[in-house]
Amino acid sequence: MSGYYEILRRAIKKNLRKQLEQGKLITCQYCKKNITLKEFTLDHVIAKSKGGKNKKSNLIIACKNCNERKGNKSLEEFLPLMTKD
Ligand SMILES: [Zn+2]
Numbered sequence: 224m225s226g227y228y229e230i231l232r233r234a235i236k237k238n239l240r241k242q243l244e245q246g247k248l249i250t251c252q253y254c255k256k257n258i259t260l261k262e263f264t265l266d267h268v269i270a271k272s273k274g275g276k277n278k279k280s281n282l283i284i285a286c287k288n289c290n291e292r293k294g295n296k297s298l299e300e301f302l303p304l305m306t307k308d
Contacts (some may be wrong), residue, residue, distance in 0.1 A: 228265070228277040228282075230274075231265070231277070231279060231282065234255050235265065235282075236260065236263065238257050239260060239284075240260060243260065244303065248264070248295060249263060249284065249294070250284070251285050251286040252283045252284050252285060252286050253266075253283070253288065253289040253293070253301075253302075253305060254288070254289050254305060256286060258286045261286065262286045262287050262288075263286070264284075264285050264286065264290040265282045265283070265284065265285070266282065266283050266284075266285040266289065266290045266293060267281055268281050268282070268283050268298060269281055269297065269302055270295040270296070270297075271294050272296070272297065274296060287303050289305075292304065
């Protein structure tokens with residue numbers, strides 16, 4: 224993962240840590256589960272392999288599980304799978 228993504232990821236993680244300290248919860252934007260900082264990943268909504276950019280608008284807070292399951296799928300391909308379990 225290259226520069227800008229790492230910077231963004233770190234900034235977001237810092238923010239999330241603050242939220243946790245304030246008693247707020249982090250929610251995976253895909254499965255809506257509450258997650259810990261350890262489970263936190265930033266997923267590319269449009270996969271990089273499909274031209275997705277390292278932009279804030281293309282990144283979403285997801286748990287490791289969802290991030291792995293989504294892989295290079297588009298949202299349209301992935302969301303129907305989510306409702307299966
Ligand atoms: Zn999830």
